Amino acid sequence: MKSLGFRKLKNAGMTLVMVASTVAVLIPLILIFVHIVRMGFSSISLDFFTQIPKPTGETGGGMANGMAGSFILIAMASALGIPIGIFGAIYLAEYGGKRISNVIRFGADVLSGIPSIITGMVAYTLLVVPLKGFSALAGAFALALIMIPIVLRTTEEQLKMVPDSLREASLALGVPLWRTSLKVTLRSAMKGVMTGILLAIARIAGETAPLLFTALGNQFWSRKLNEPIAAMPLQIFSFAISPYEDWHRLAWAGALVLVTLMFGLSLSARYFGRAKKQS
Amino acid sequence: MPSDAETRRWKLERGVSGDYIFKGVTVLFAFSILVILLLMIFEMVGESLPSMRKFGWGFIAGREWDAVQGIFGALPYIYGSVVSSILALLIATPLSVATAVFITELAPNKFGGTVAALVELLAAIPSVIYGLWGVLVMAPWLQKTVQPFLMDHLGFLPFFKGAPYGVSMLAAVFILVIMVLPIITSITKEVLLAVPQSQKEAAIALGATRWEMIRMAVLPYGRSGILGAVILGLGRAVGETMAVTMVIGNNPQISLSLLSPAYTMPSVIANEFAETTSTLHASALMEIGLILLVVTLIINALARLLLWSVTRERKGGSRG
Structure with a gap:
């Protein structure tokens, strides 16, 4: 047995190592965050929200078309992905046998780990090639594929927490199972389900890789859904790797807007999540 | 006894037939995952x-x-x-x-929670923004400070030979480290x-110091879960596209030196797939995508199985 003094010294040493590691983990993350906020605030202006990008060489311009494009893409992806995720979750929580439910859960977990660029390639072969062109539709489809497993898994977790007595009470009153599922079970889990939806939206709002060869991006406004469409992450990407100082500024401003959106969504998701636990 | 027709009408009025439709829809959507x-x-x-x-x-x-x-040939990208x-x-x-041990075992409750929340919030930052910071802030810093330093002091090693480009394998490694830290930390924390x-209390009761408790009771118990978290982080690193594409320099060469630009599988897809010159070119990129898909499928399946075994034990434990 080693002496107590040595063991205490070792304890202190390892405590120091762990504190130092935590600091080392937080420092770069905080540096990045502070840098985005600083550069973002010094670059952002009203033009950023109202103008589209200026041609190379001209100063000014904004990302209005990118913001609108991202909004349209997210809205379309949500319209497709959220119902599929929620109804799939209802199957797992209310109907599915143990084995098949586990297979689907496993599939969802694995699916959400597939690199998003592959989702983009698949959307390309399924929609861009047959429709003969890059389009907002293909971009939204790729984003929906990313949303589905996230919404499904979080919704299912929430549905499983609803007590059976609620379901039984509703069924005993003669309410059919499907109405019970929608009006009683899903409704009482709604706050938690919202958390999942917000997190899924936060995830796809920043996705860039799956849009590279589906939505493609657009310097101008898009008029139709079967045309290439601008999206904020795509614009940040192309401006960041461009050699122009002015475009870098736009990219920083875009990053600030995106990070603000992301934190807003995460915080409201947390708010919903917390409300659920207290009740 | 009501007739068949009556029963059917009763069912319809009560919406029982709605059950079949509803179940059908949920089945369809649940299986869409597998599809x-x-x-x-x-x-x-x-x-x-x-x-x-x-x-x-x-x-x-x-x-x-x-x-x-x-x-x-895909070797440089795989490498x-x-x-x-x-x-x-x-x-x-x-x-x-x-960090996860610090959050769960060392930090005072509130502070640990704050650190965990901060880490999770930072995990939500999109990769294109990490890339933006990487290419405009980190790469120039590497080029001016870190790489010349490495060349001066460790230049005799093959890993630190060459010219300081900034964008390089080293930059990709750094940005990946920063990006997988929050993921591994938050999953390990859960584990x-x-x-x-009771495990921890037993160790303390035997007279263990806090570190000994962590080493004897906490880490061994969480081993498979931590492994799952690390493998999940690996899956994320392998598939990471935007940030790496922006800082790795995109040069398909196999070089021992960490200072020279390199290329990854997702990066070459991101850079070339929208503008392929021939069907064979597109197909080759697809095959790289397929390799990536197979690798990440295996990685994720493995990680999930490890993590599931941990969380299931937890559920069993709390009941007993």
Whole structure:
């Protein structure tokens, strides 16, 4: 047995190592965050929200078309992905046998780990090639594929927490199972389900890789859904790797807007999540 | 006894037939997960066939990538992906596990919660923004400060030879470390929270110091879960596209030096897939995508099985 003094010294040493590691983990993350906020605030202006990008060489311009494009893409992806995720979750929580439910859960977990660029390639072969062109539709489809497993898994977790007595009470009153599922079970889990939806939206709002060869991006406004469409992450990407100082500024401003959106969504998701636990 | 027709009408009025439709819809959507997975594999294999037929297994070993002559070999990209992710994981794992232990075992409750929330919030930052910071802030800093320093002091090693470009394998490793830290930390934290209090109390009661308790009771109990977290981080690193593409320099060469630019599988897809010059070119990129898909499928399946075993034990434990 080693002496107590040595063991205490070792304890202190390892405590120091762990504190130092935590600091080392937080420092770069905080540096990045502070840098985005600083550069973002010094670059952002009203033009950023109202103008589209200026041609190379001209100063000014904004990302209005990118913001609108991202909004349209997210809205379309949500319209497709959220119902599929929620109804799939209802199957797992209310109907599915143990084995098949586990297979689907496993599939969802694995699916959400597939690199998003592959989702983009698949959307390309399924929609861009047959429709003969890059389009907002293909971009939204790729984003929906990313949303589905996230919404499904979080919704299912929430549905499983609803007590059976609620379901039984509703069924005993003669309410059919499907109405019970929608009006009683899903409704009482709604706050938690919202958390999942917000997190899924936060995830796809920043996705860039799956849009590279589906939505493609657009310097101008898009008029139709079967045309290439601008999206904020795509614009940040192309401006960041461009050699122009002015475009870098736009990219920083875009990053600030995106990070603000992301934190807003995460915080409201947390708010919903917390409300659920207290009740 | 009511007649069949009556029963049917009663069922209709009560909406019982709605149950069948409703169940049908939920079944359809739940199984869509499996359909999507199979469809992905099917499409990727199908689109890769021309390249597979042309190059066979040589595709994986080939070093040449020439779209004009139609010669495609994936080795430089595979090399870049493997080296960048493994190095990033080697650096990130100890830091993340130590941080998770700090959050769960050492920090006062409130403070630990704040650190955990901060880490999770930072995990939500999109990769293109990490890339933006990487290419505009980190790469110039590496070029001016870190790389010359490494060349001066460790230049005798083959890993630190060459010229300081900024964008390089080293930059990719750094950015990947920063990006997988929050993921491994937050999952490891969840795993460590599942360690039963009684285990820890037993260690303390035997006179263990806090570190001894962590080493004897906490870490061994969470071992498979931590491994799952690390493998999940690996999956993320291998598939990471935007941030790596922006800082790695995109040069398909196999070089021991961490200072020279390299290329990864997702990066070459991101850079070339929208503007392929021939069907064979597109097919070769698809085959790279297929390799990536197979690798990440295996990685994720493994990680999930490990993590599931931990969380299931936790549920069983709390009941008993």
